[in-house]
Amino acid sequence: MTQTLPDLTQALIDAAQKAGAESCDAIAVEGTSLSITVHDGKLEKADRSEGIDIGLRVLIGQKQANVSSSDTQSRTISEMAERAVAMAKEAPDDPHIGLADPSQFAVETDASALELLDDSAEPEPAILQDLALEAEASALAVEGVTQVQSAAAGYGKRQAYFQTSNGFGGGSARSDFGLSCVAISGAGTGMERDYDFDGRVFQSDLCSAAEIGTRAGERAVARLNARKPKTGAFPVLFDERIASSLIGHLLAATNGAAIARGASWAIDSLGKQVLPSHLDIMEDPHKKRSGASRVFDAEGLPTKARHIVTDGVLQGWTLDLATARKLGMESTANAARGTNGPPQPSLTNVHMTQGDRTRDDLIADMGTGLLVTNMIGSTINPTTGDYSRGASGFWVENGEITYPVNECTVAGNLKDMLLNLVPANDAQLHLSRVVPSLLIEGLTLAGE
Template sequence: MPDSNTDSLSILSDLIAQAKKAGADAADAVLVEGDSLSHGQRLGKLEKIERAEGKDLGLRVFVGQRSATVSSTDFKKDALREAVERAIAMAKLAPEDKYAGIADSSQLAKSWPEIDMLDPAEPTPEQLAERAGAMEEAALAVAGVSNSEGAEASWGRATVSLVTSAGFAGRYARSSQGVSVSVIAARDGEMETDYDYTSAVYAADLEDPALVGRRAGERTVRKLGPRKAKTAQVPILFEPRMARSLIGHLLGAITGPSVARGTSFLKDRLGQRIFAPGIAIIDDPHRTRGMRSKPFDGEGLANGRTEIIQDGVLTTWLLDLASARQLGLTSTGHAGRGTGGPPSPTSSNTHLAAGTMTPQQLMADIEQGFYVTEMMGHGANMVTGDYSRGAAGYWIEKGEIAYPVSEITIAGNLKDMFLDLTPADDLVFKGSTDAPTVRIDGMTVAGS
C-alpha cells in the first residue's frame, strides 16, 4: 500500500500518462486507501473483532466526448496496463456525452486549506471493547431493559488521492469512529427496542459511552405500552435524528441531475422562498472535525461553505461539472467521487441552523400533537413532494409528552412542510447531516 503522499500521487500520475499515451484525450484517476477496525459484542460476550485494509483505484478516460471508467484493486504493472487498455476500448464504444469532461486548468483548485479531520491515534481492540462494553452495560442497567441486541465500537481511516490530466494532484485523509448499542425492553408480554450512538472524527469528541448507553436504555423503556392515535391534523415535532431526514430530502431535490431531468419538486424554485424567513441551512466541507470534511471536491475544484437556504430562500443547486454544463451554470464544487463510476454531486457537512426556542417551548402551546422518534419506509415522492411515512413516538397533550404511540402514518407535502418548519435550539453536530428538533404544523396523523 502506498505509504506517502508522493507514492499515491505518483501511481495516479503514471496511470494517466499511460492513458494519454494509449489514446485518451483526457483522464482522471482516484485512489482510495482504507483501514478499519470494529468490535461487536452481545451481553458482554465477544461476537466479532474485525480489521480490514484495502485500496481501490478508479480511472476515467475520455476519447473525444466518449468516456469510460474502470476500477482495480490490483496494482501490479501488468494489471494497471490492462486496465488502461480496457478503459480506452470501452470509451471508444460508449455513446457521446456533450456534458462530460474533466475540469480545465483554469477551473482547478490551486491551493486548499488544511482541515483538522484526522485523529492520528488508532484505537486498540481493547479500547474498542471497553467503549462497547461500557455502553452495553449502562443500557442493560436501566430498569425495564430485558435484553441486548448488541453493542459495536468502530474506527476507520480513509485516504483519498486525486490526479487529473489537466494538472491537478491532491490528497487528504480523515478518520471516523463511533459506538452504538441496541436493547430490548419487555412488559406484560410486549417488547420494544431502541438504540443510541455517538460518532466523531476524534476519539476525544465521543460522548461518554456509559451516558449514551443509559440514554438508549431509557429511550427503549419509555416506548413500552404504546397506544393508538386517532386520525387528525395536528402539529408534529421531529426529534433531531428524525429531523435530519427532512434535510436529506431537500438535498436530494436540489442535486443537479434531478433538476436537469426535471424530476425534482423544487426544479423551478431557485431564488425563491421555500422555508420561513430566518431559516438557514448550511453545507460546509471545511468544518473542523466534520464527519465529511474535505479540502477540495471530487473533480479537483475548490469548495467551501455554502448557505443553501438563506433567510428561507433557496440560493443554489448542488452541482458537479456535468450537471452544471447541462443547466448552463458553473459547478458549485459539490462533486463526489468513488472509484467505480463518474463524479456526481453530493453534500458534505450539512446542518439546519438552530432556532431560538427550546423543544419544550416549541411544544408548550400544543393541545394535541405528535412527537416523532422513529420512522419507517421511504414514502417521499421527489417529483411531487408528497410525503407519507410510518411513524412512532409520543402523543403530546397540553404542551407535555403524554404517552407512547405507534403504528401510525404521518403525511403531508414537503413544499408545505418546509414552509411550516420551525427549528428548536438543540442542534448538536453528530454526523454529516444534522438538525435540531423541528416543529411542523398542519400535517396529518393517520391512526385508528
C-alpha cells in the same frame, strides 16, 4: 518497493494515455477499519479490513468510461486502462462531460487545518471491546431493559489521492471513531427496541460509553406499551435525531443531478420561498473535525462556504461540472466520487438556522399532537413532493407527553411542510448536518 497513492494515480494516467485516452483522471484510496461487537458480556465479532482501491475515468471526445480494481499490479493497471478506453469508444456521447480547466483548479490542497485526522495510534481491539462492554452494561443497568441486542465500537482511517491528466493532484486523510448500542425492553410481543450512537473524527470527542448505553436503554424503556395514535390532522414535532431527514429531502430535490433530469418537485423553486423567511441553510465544507469537510472537490475545484437558502429563499442548486454545464451554470464545487463511477453532485456540511426555543417549549405549544422519534419506510414522490412515512414516538396532550405511540403514518406535501417549519434550538453542532427539532402544523396522521 511499496507504491504511494500518488504513484498509483500517476501509473493509471500514464497507462490510460498510452492506451489512447484523450484525457483522464484517477483516484486511489487506502483504508483500514476495525470493529468490535459484544453481546451478553462477551466478544461476539471482531472484524478488521485494510486495502487499496483504484479507479480510472477516461474520456475520448465526449464519451467516457470508468473502471476500478483492488489489484494494484502494473499488469492490472494496464489492462484497466485498455478496457476503459475500449468501453469509452462504445459509450454514448455526452456533451457536458469533461475535466475542469486548469485555471479552475484549487491552489490550496492541504486539508490539515480542518483537523480531519486523529493521528494517534490505532486503538487496540481490547480498548474498543471495553468501550462496547461498558455501553452494554450501562444499557442493562437501566430498569426495564431486558437485553441488549448489540453494542459496538469501531475505528477507521482512510487516505485518498486524486489526479487529473491536465495537472491537478491532491489528497487527504481522515479518521473516524464510532460507538453504538441497541437496547431492548419488555418481553414477547411487547418488546421494544431503540438505540444511541456517536461518531467522531477524534476519539477524544466521543460521548462516553456509559452515556451511549444509558440513552439507548432509556429510549427503549420509554417506548413500552405503545399504542396507535388518533387519526386526523395534528401538529407533528420531528425530534432532532430524525429532523434532518426533512431538510435532506429539500437538499436532494435541489441537487443538480435531479434538476438536470427534470425529476424534482423543486425544479421551479430557484429564487423562491422554500422555508419560512427567517431561516437560512448554509454549506460549510471547511468545518473542522467533520468527516464531510474538504478543501477541494472530486474534480479539483476549490470548495467554499455558500448559502443554499437565505431568508427562506432558495439561492441555487448543488452542482458538479457536468450538471452545471447542462444547466448553463457554474459548478458549486460539490463533485464527489468513489473509485467506481464518475463525479456526482454531493453536499458537505450543512447548517440550518436554529430557533430560540427548546424542544420542550415546542411540545408545550403543540397542545395535542405527535412527537416523532423514529421513522420507518418511505413513500416520497420526487416529482410532486408528496410525503408519507411510517412513524413512532409519543403522543402529546395539553402540551405534555402522555404515552408512546407506534404503527402510524405521517403524511403531507414537502412544499407545504417546509414552508411551515418551526425550529427548536437543540441541534448537535458537531454533526455534518446540523438541524434542530422541527415542528410542523397540520400534518395528516393515520393511526387507529
